[in-house]
Amino acid sequence: MNKYNLLMLWAVQFILHFSHDAPFYVETCYFKNDQRCPACIRTFILKFGFGRTPEVGTYRHRDGQRGPDRPFIKTSSLFRNNPDVPDIHSPAVTQVKEKVFTSIDLDFCLSSLMHFLLRCYKSICPIYVYFVSVQRQTIPVLMAGKDAVVRSQTGSGKTLAYGVPVVQSLQAADPKIKRSDGPLAVIMVPTRELAKQTFEIFQKLLKPFTWIVPGVLMGGEKRKAEKARLRKGINILISTPGRLVDHIKNTLSIAFSAVRWLILDEADRILDLGFEKDLTVILNAINANGPSRQNVLLSATLTEGLSRLASISMKDPVSIQVSEIPEESRATLSKITVAKAEDGQQADSFAVPENLQQHAVVVPSKLRLVCLAAFILSKCKFDKGQKLIVFVSSCEVVEFLCTLFTTVLCGQRDASTTLKHHSALNFLRLHGNMKQEERMDVFQEFSHCRSGVLICTDVAARGLDLPQVTWIVQYNPPCSVAEYVHRVGRTARIGTRGCSLLFLTPSEVAYMDVLASHSISLSEMKMETLLSVLMKDERFKGRGKWNNKSAQALEQELRERATVLQSDFENVVHASEDSVQTAKKALQSFLRAYTTYPSSAKHIFHIRSLHLGHAAKSFGLRDAPQGLVTKATKRPGAKDKTKNKEKRYSEQFAYFFFVHSSCEYLKEQENHRTPVTTSRSR
Structure with missing residues (x-):
């Protein structure tokens, strides 16, 4: 030739x-x-x-x-062309400690509230011998008639810290209050689920005092029924800002002439959700006719906007901060504050529950979906009695993951597997685009189930007390350290134990240093540890026969099983055109959310650091959809x-x-x- x-x-x-x-x-x-x-x-x-x-x-x-x-x-390999996974070197920091429980001293025992507090605790919390620290510091201040700004770790009992003084003051009023008196206390919360939960707590507190009527107003409910309740009379009004503004503008029977309490629970979240204008309308309506009142702002984190709101609506407020910052953390914090002052950033230390074990895992983009599925299998299928909350960045991602995991992981390949594992693998979803009735049903079902996985957005990150949650998984990193604190606060509540896991890509490892600068330390969990559970599930067994039990053979078999699981995901996604479009929409919403990180975090979370093909792989897509890159770059x-x-x-x-x-x-x-x-x- x-x-x-x-x-x-x-x-x-x-x-x-x-x-x-x-x-x-x-x-x-x-x-x-x-x-x-x-x-x-x-x-x-x-x-x-x-x-x-x-x-x-x-x-x-x-x-x-x-x-x-x-x-x-033709599909790409999961374990080829991935970026190197760097070793995590988490800086040694001293976490901010907050004493959850405190003993009852003699002066506090002799107060007139002692009998009432014990009676309330018997109906709400089985641990009623000890008072929570935030309650120990807040209740005397509020009973003295002072305004207060309360900062305490999430899950520490802030609702009872203001609920007990409100109920005590109203039941002791002379003359005895009547239902027709209208709202005497207005409590604002950011989400519908938190409004429902707060309403249930006040129902328990008010069992001895049947003449005091609580009520809740929130989006998704029928306005006609709410107007009827307002006409009959509500003494303790719990509401979301948007629905209360709606009634202020359209309901004549609502009046604020007798309001004695105004409480903003999770106040920073109310501002973050864009309710600042609604709060202005509410404050103007209450100030127009109401007498002087007590104001209380509560949150696990205090922001600049919250301080501005306190200066406008409160008079000489008492600042209550339960956490104790160690001396070395104070010195480090002061250095960070000085270093970031020029950039307009504010460094702060956050208190997380002491019984919370925090972990982080670095996973390449192509392996994120498989690793999340393997972690869920390990905790809910092979380790019974675990309840997980998985936080993601958008509603479309919630819908996509819930549908995909229900189809693949619940063992619907044969009927016997479905019946065997259906109770252990129970997937629920919660996001802001769901109907109100559906959201309440999901909230109640997850609260009462023994084991399950709740895939949700940040709508469930604030204030919700979901019992017996053992793991918090942050599949998409939060936009701020404050959001991280609120997310992990759904577990390890009131002295119980809990764990959290943060997913990071190799380009996002610097986020660990950001958390460390706020006195938050995480331990590393290896990706191989997550995938090792696939060796227990015969559904994902590969074609190869590995009689050799050497480390190399086990690693190869583990990779084959992960590839089989990824193939199952891709087959489900590509089974129909509708499922492909659902995956593409979820990917697009994930990319849109990735561009919303603040400028201070752009050096960590930047859209250009993402490999679109690898990101598409984590949504079960075999190729990156066209049109995701802006035309300006072409x-x-x-x-x-x-x-x-x-x-x-x-x-x-x-x-x-x-x-x-x-x-x-x-x-x-x-x-x-x-x-x-x-x-x-x-």
Whole structure:
């Protein structure tokens, strides 16, 4: 074979690699069966499938039986082309400690509230011998008639810290209050679920005092029924800001002339959700007719906006902060504050529950979905009695993950597996786009179940007391350290134990330093530890037979099982066009949420640091959907060139062979031409 034929062979290999249209052009070339075409090229063309549709083969099921012909699907490997996973070196910090329980001293026992407090605790909390620290410090201040700004770790009992003084003051009022007096206490909360929970707590507190009527107003309920309750009379009004503003503008029977208490629970979250204008309307309505009142602001974190609100609506408030910052943390905090003052950032130390074990795992983007599924299997299927809350960034991601995990992980491959594992793997969803009735049903079901997984957005990150939650999984990192604190606060509440797990990609490891600067320390959990549970589940067994139990063989088998699980996810996603579109919408919403991180965190969470193909893999998509990159990053005409690249290669390939065959034909004609002699005539 000469050099020219080798060049032709290389051209065929090149076109086969880059073009799916090459078989069509070769099939139509007249020289395909021509003997003058080099034999090596003819053999190569016939061997590698010219003349039939490319990428069609016979699919073999896992049981070894041959199935019907269907397109062969080329997928990328989970464990190739991934960025290196760096080692986590979490700085040594001293976490801010907050004493949850405190003993009852003699002066406090002799107060008139002692009998009332014990009676309330018997109906709400089984641990009524000890008072919570925030209650021990807050109740005397509020009973003295002072305004207060209360900061305490989430899950420390702040609701009772203001609930007990409110009920005590109203039941001791003389003359005795009546239902027709209207609202005497207004309590604002950011979410519907927290409004419902606060209402249930006040119902228990008011069992001895049946003449005091609590009520709740929130979005999703019928306005007509709420107006009827307002006309009858509500003494303790619990509401979300938006619905209360709606009634202020449209309900004539609501009046604030007798309001004595105004309480903003999770006040910073109310401002974060954009209710600042609604709060202004509410404050103006209460100030217009109401007498002087007590104001209470409560939160686990205090922001600049909250301080501004306190200065506007409160008079000489008492600041109550239960956490105790160690001396070394104070020194570190002061240095950070000075260093960040020029950037306008505010460093702060946050108190998290002392019994909370915090972990972080670094996972490449392609392996995120498999690792999350493996972690859920380990805690809910093989370790009974675990309740998990998984926080994600958007409503679309909640819907996608809940549907996908229910289909794949609940063992619907055969009926026996479904019946066996259905009770252990119970997936629920909660986000802001759900109907009110559905949200309440999910809230109640997850509160009363023994084991389950709640996939939700930050709508469940504030104030909710979901009993017996053992693990908090932050699949998408929060936008701020304050949000991190509120998320992990759904577990390890009131002295119980709990754990949290934060998912990070290799490009996001610097977030650990940000948490450390706020006195939050996390321990590393290895990705291999999460995936090891797949060795217990025979549903994800690969085709290989690994009799050798060496470390290398076990690692290879683990990778095969993870690949099988990922293939199951991808098969479910690509089973229909609707499921593909659902996955694409979830990916797009994830990317949109990724662009909303504050500027101070852009060096960690930047959209350009994401590999779109790897991110698509974590949503069960085999290829990155087109159109996710902004058009501004493309050159004019680049899209058309990319679209027509394969066609241009195929046309060049056909033209190349046409020129070759034409030259050979002319050369042959020249060799077989007979010379013609002519005589010159004189």
